[in-house]
Amino acid sequence: MMDETPFTSRMRQICKDASIRCPGYYPTRFLKMINSCGGDFLPTAKKMLVSGAIQKGLWTIAKHQALDISMEAVILEESWSAFFSPEEIQSAEWRLSEAKRRIEAGEGPDNSEW
Numbered sequence: 005m006m007d008e009t010p011f012t013s014r015m016r017q018i019c020k021d022a023s024i025r026c027p028g029y030y031p032t033r034f035l036k037m038i039n040s041c042g043g044d045f046l047p048t049a050k051k052m053l054v055s056g057a058i059q060k061g062l063w064t065i066a067k068h069q070a071l072d073i074s075m076e077a078v079i080l081e082e083s084w085s086a087f088f089s090p091e092e093i094q095s096a097e098w099r100l101s102e103a104k105r106r107i108e109a110g111e112g113p114d115n116s117e118w
């Protein structure tokens with residue numbers, strides 16, 4: 005395996021955290037995306053932010069009240085936010101609030117991907 009960026013390693017850690025905090029859930033598709041990023045997940049994270057979709061993984065984490073371990077929450081942390089544009093930060097904030105809103109409203113994710 006080639007060397008990973010610290011951000012990629014952090015994304016790997018949230019996968020482990022999710023499997024512990026969200027019983028019955030393991031972020032297989034998200035981990036597959038991390039494994040295929042060539043050691044730098046940042047460009048993929050940026051694409052996910054602008055997709056406008058609330059994926060099943062984010063929805064599931066919200067369902068387990070674990071949004072603090074989502075990719076979006078990590079992006080908002082001071083140590084990582086400098087790598088993202090103001091628009092990407094705003095998108096991360098929207099995705100977190102939208103996932104929470106959907107859980108509270110009894111609505112599902114946009115798709116089963118990611």
